[in-house]
Amino acid sequence: MDVGAVFAGYRIERRLGAGGMGAVYLAQHPRLPRKDALKILSDAHADDPQFRARFLREAEIAAQLQHPNLVAVRDRGEHDGQLWIAMQYVDGSDVAELIERGPGGLDIERAAGIVGAAAHGLDEIHRAGLLHRDVKPANILIAEKDGAPDRVLVTDFGIARAADDSTTLAASGATTATLAYASPEQISGDPMDRRGDVYALGCTLFQLLTGSVPFPRDNPGAVMYAHLNEAPPRPSLMRPGVSSAFDAVIAMAMAKNPEDRYSSCGALAAAATRAALVSGDLTDSMSRIGRTRARQRGPLIAAAMLVITMVAVLISTFLLVGADPPATTAAATTTDTARPRSVNTAEWGAYGYIVQAFPELLPPSPLASGYRDIAQCLPMDKDNNVVSFDETTAQGRLFCIGPLDPVRTMAVECNADRSPKYPEHFFAKVEGDERWVRASGSGWVNWGTDIEFDGKIMGQLEVYFDDPGRNFCAVRVHGGTSGTELHDKWWPDAPL
Template sequence: MQVPALHCSCATPHPDRVQCPTLIREPAAPGADLGWEALGAQGLDPENLTGQQFGSFRMVRELGRGGMGTVWLAEHVLIQKRVAVKVLHAHLIRDRRLVTRFLSEARTLTLIQHPNVVSLFDLNMREGRPYLVMEYLEGQSLASLAQEPLAPALAVELLSQVCDALSAAHAHGVVHRDLKPANVFLLPREKGGYRVKLLDFGIAKLLSYPAGVMPTQSGTLLGTPEFMAPEQCSGAPVDGRADLYAAGVLGYQLLTGQLPFTGSHPAEVLLAHLMKPPPLAHAHHPGVPEALSRVLVRAMAKKPEDRFATAEALRQALQEALRPAPPPPLTVHMRRKGADAPRVLRGERAGRLGLFLYMEEGAPPPVLEDVALRLQLPGGELSCTGQVVRHVSAEQARAWHMAPGFGLELRDSSPDFLHTFERLLAGGPPAAPVPAPASALEEARAEALLRNFRGGTDLYAVLGVAKDAPTDAIRRRAREARAVLEPLRGQPLSPALRQRVEAALARVGEALHTLGHLERRVEHDAQLRNLEGLLRCLSEGLTVTALEQCRARFLSRQRVPQGRATLYLATGLAFAAQGELHQALEAYEQALRIDPLHLEALKRWRMLRAQLRGTPAPAEGAAR
């Protein structure tokens, strides 16, 4: 093998010219076999390409080195145009299949013409060693920028451009498979911000070997473990959704400054991708909007079908997550002077002290008329006065692409009113009034009223009604209890008494909710083994189908031994056949203690009890 002569252009001699950054190699003689391995045998570094010419470009200096190749800054020998030249490592050129696929993938990249994808100018071979000529980028990698958590707006802007690049690649059947911060380059814009350039498209795909075969002979790794989708970790077929998973991991890192899955060994990281649920970014970093966190969780779903279908869908979801939620429409009760009842209108806030109310039908109040308003805001109601300041007719609304109606200016502009208005509009509670000191008489009266409302699990006792009370009586008693308790809220009571009032109101509400509904009541009665209450529910119209559904829910919660209930029922039937009615009634009751919603046992118990009391049993149609 012939080794070309070496010439150093430095003014100061070097002890080892091989390491000189300005080393120039003379072209080899025609037909000479310049073997890259032979260079190593001669003590020369086959990866030191400084000064060598690849096509029309001469290598200037190394820009970076990775597992597949080295990227060099190069200049055109005639016009000094600067480019980046990526050269496959010398130790990889023996794998002919790898070289062939490198060239094939590079040809595919020529199809992707997109502002967010690095441009490929040329593809060639030099003495069996392939190289790519690409645009030279001046800026920084995303890895250097994202040393700390980025602001959500900046992170979404960068991720959106990454999604644009992925969309362009996926449209041509190219899957990146190695998306990570080091492969995202940022070019500063003149007016601020960055333009994203996605690098190394298809390299991971070039290293895709059949399932179960790892390219250990070339010393490379299929993708970067921290960014690999579960299907990529397990060697399953992948498509563009693997890139979307990596985009979700990238987004999590940009927003939190940390990776979602880590480990002391690559195998531990791969296992985490396969097994562990993706963490929530907003739980780790409070500055991340929860909606944005949910987008990233979906992007990092374990199953590809659970992720976003396309990069464009992910891009839209990212941007939608940062859009402020539109203010909810307001409901306004407006009363004009002399009107019998208020008119309910929908509207929205307009400016600091304005409202715009929609009115499709009818005439709005005249301009400059004052109207009484009761605003139903997310945090509560607020009463005020407004003055009509302008009308928007149907014709104007069509021209302005809005709803017809009229504008109001709120008349109260005091700081206290504005503070309350803003707080209620944002969903905050109204300011708690400062209670006046409680008098001893009011305290004693409240204490006496509260004695009538007991706590405990027996809701019948809370309302003070019999356990077989009709539903109408239960509802009436709940209304009466509320009428007694609610006025106490407005009285100046001590904090302890006020807490007892609220607790009593809550218990009354719970009792009405449970006992005022037949199905909920029958399940409550089953818990109490209240057979009288169960019969009342049947007599008031509880159907057999509804009873069986309640029984199924009850049995699933209680896990009662149904076999014993059936045994007691059979025993009762035997006693009844022999005329031993009291023993039969006791056996039926034993069955109902185990399975209180057993319809046959209930019917037998009811009829036998009526017979023993000397009263006629209710008709069979009572249980429908």
């Protein structure tokens, strides 16, 4: 359509591009002082009743949804036999264009942020009982402003349908989603639910991280085969600085079986956010270790290695567990009197003896929550590698994730032969140590700070025990801004 032309009262200013089943134009509203994105059904489909019905469905669906991460529909109608929709105009670009600017992938935190915002919009679609069915970078709009967070909106509901609509790509006459992001069930013709959108969002996240679609192939048949049969690719192998935590996120988001995927787009986004934190922390820590070795070999190296150890548990959580974050329930809150005091040591395998020593501190099962929401505990060996719960090691180590206020991670280390562990200082700056005596026993507690060269400060607190039932163990808590913060906020009520 020519610039300056009038369509349904709207004056066309310029073409914005193709959108699903029609072309999209920037147009001046006929009465209000605003510009809208005007979508007009293409002539090729103008006489097709099925496409016309679906075009109208887009307007009806989108008009029901009011969300800051969804493009709003403002008007609809028919003009000279052509259907049209007036939508909110987003002054910016789409994520596909953003990826083209940086072909090696976006900043990791920014990629996670875009996926998180898009997930909010998609979850709103799903709550309304609808599916998008064509999630991809080109259908995620982004408005960039200097010094402000990206404004992200999901658009183009051209093939959105009710969740109980069984039409698939294999159905006769069905409009196909973009194959680069289509889920296996969407390709094969099996019933699809919201987890098909989860799969497509996982493909989008992969492209944001690496600049490439998950399965770049020469022809559509090869792409379809890959979605149906090949393992999800690993972004960490394609781009330095992307931690292996993202490998597990992508693997779960793009699982062939929908039952094995995240239960929602929001759960995928939360996992991506955690993986982004791991990637940033791992890069910082490795850089700091290199600088430390160049300047001195001493306690600061040990502190740096501990940071790597703590980061490793986050990575391991994604690699082995790959599950949504444990839900907070009445039985797993910071009110410890509500949490069961007994544990099923069989679930902990060879590490049951550690949980027996600290039944009120550790979760009752590996994926449950313990004291102050400590959760997702995994066993690791002395080289910070994840091991099986059935694998016996000379020093058993359980690493758990904290709620970040103030505990970030916790490690419980116990000598399998029950030989005593003695106090050590695994931090750069000692802030305090003291003898402790409680009804449960006695021992030593030390605390200090790990001060990084880039100015970041992290606290650590270590607890040792006198009684034979626990003197072969040590508890190390990491987080906060100082060891003193951990001592003041976590230690007084810790069930030790």
